[in-house]
Amino acid sequence: MNTNTAVVSDSESLPAEDLPGDFAIWIFILAEMLVFGVMFIVYAFARAHQLEVFNASQLTLNRGLGTLNTIILITSSYFVVRSVAAIKVNNAQQSVRWLLGALALGAMFIAVKLWEFNEKFSAGITLETNDFYMYYLTLTSFHLMHVLMGVIILGCVVFKLNKGDYTATEHFGVETGASFWHMVDLLWIVLFPLVYIIH
Amino acid sequence: MMNKPINHFSTRIWLILVALTILTFCIGEEVAQGKAVMLSVLAIAFIKGQLIANYFMGLRHVSWLWRGIIMGYFMVVGGMIAIAYLTA
Numbered sequence: 001m002n003t004n005t006a007v008v009s010d011s012e013s014l015p016a017e018d019l020p021g022d023f024a025i026w027i028f029i030l031a032e033m034l035v036f037g038v039m040f041i042v043y044a045f046a047r048a049h050q051l052e053v054f055n056a057s058q059l060t061l062n063r064g065l066g067t068l069n070t071i072i073l074i075t076s077s078y079f080v081v082r083s084v085a086a087i088k089v090n091n092a093q094q095s096v097r098w099l100l101g102a103l104a105l106g107a108m109f110i111a112v113k114l115w116e117f118n119e120k121f122s123a124g125i126t127l128e129t130n131d132f133y134m135y136y137l138t139l140t141s142f143h144l145m146h147v148l149m150g151v152i153i154l155g156c157v158v159f160k161l162n163k164g165d166y167t168a169t170e171h172f173g174v175e176t177g178a179s180f181w182h183m184v185d186l187l188w189i190v191l192f193p194l195v196y197i198i199h
Numbered sequence: 200m201m202n203k204p205i206n207h208f209s210t211r212i213w214l215i216l217v218a219l220t221i222l223t224f225c226i227g228e229e230v231a232q233g234k235a236v237m238l239s240v241l242a243i244a245f246i247k248g249q250l251i252a253n254y255f256m257g258l259r260h261v262s263w264l265w266r267g268i269i270m271g272y273f274m275v276v277g278g279m280i281a282i283a284y285l286t287a
Contacts, residue, residue: 017260030268037276044283051287067224071217074251078213081255085209182256189247190273194280197227198237 020084021176029183032146036187039142040194043135050131055199057132060123065116066196069109070188073147076105077185080154080178087161090168096161099154102181106151113144136195143184143191150184153177212254219243237284241277248273 019026047054083098117140120133127134157177160166166174223243226236252269253259259266 016262017257019261019265020257026265033272037272040276041279041283044280048283048287063224063227067220067227070220070223074213074216074220077251077255078209078216081209179256182251185255186248186251186269189244189251190276193223193227193240193244197223198240198284199232 019179021172021174021179025176025179029179032183033187036143036190039139040190043139043194046131046135053130054132057130057136058196058199061136061196062116062119063196065112066192069112070192072105072109072112073185073188076102076109077182079105080181084171084174084178087166087171087174088168092161092164092166095166095174096158099158099161103151103154103158106147106154106181109147110144110151113140113147117141139191139195143187146184146187150177150181153180209254212250216247216250219247234285238281241281245273245277 079098079102083095083102086092086094086098117137120137125133127137154177157166157174160173223240226232226240229236249270253266258269
């Protein structure tokens with residue numbers, strides 16, 4: 001009886017694992033989320049003051065491309081999960097393959113976004129057209145910069161994986177890069193419905 | 200072999216996320232959205248955020264504090280957005 005109780009309480013009090021990757025990246029992630037969070041809220045309240053302008057302008061956005069980019073980012077995040085799982089069993093080659101897939105999707109996200117921007121600029125839309133487009137262009141291009149940064153970080157991880165710097169026991173850098181990439185995905189999860197969908 | 204169940208599970212999470220994204224797109228095609236629709240889209244974003252944080256970022260294995268921070272973030276930001284839309 002007493003032994004059983006001891007076993008149960010032992011398993012329940014198992015210490016939680018450490019955060020994946022470098023602790024510093026989590027502070028950076030929180031800071032970035034805070035900045036984006038404030039911008040999302042500012043957008044929502046700015047919209048409340050110019051409902052007609054925001055609703056009419058939002059309808060001109062290409063929701064299909066927005067959805068495509070969401071699926072691209074989610075899939076790239078999934079590839080990164082698989083890459084981390086691969087290095088945890090010491091399969092560096094597989095880990096590189098998954099990351100190269102994620103990088104290709106990251107490049108695809110950037111290409112789709114630039115295509116979308118080109119559509120808008122060709123239609124004569126700029127930051128000064130109205131407040132909706134100012135927020136849309138600012139928020140999405142700021143996010144795009146984070147995608148670019150993520151691509152560079154994942155590229156560095158691939159380089160180090162190829163050099164044999166990461167193993168099943170030492171893959172801190174892979175987890176750090178993965179955490180940043182997932183944050184980019186997490187931010188888009190809010191940005192996409194806010195700017196493209198709800199009105 | 201050891202990582203197979205984890206991978207399999209992450210595949211399910213990915214499929215759920217893609218399905219929720221397509222659902223969000225379909226809702227977005229509805230031009231005349233009501234407040235309930237807006238709240239539903241925000242709820243879907245909340246679920247997607249939790250799935251990414253817990254299963255892709257791996258926060259379900261770490262201290263509850265970190266899961267709480269991410270959940271709190273989505274509740275505060277999502278809540279403020281909802282208030283702005285409901286009072287517009």
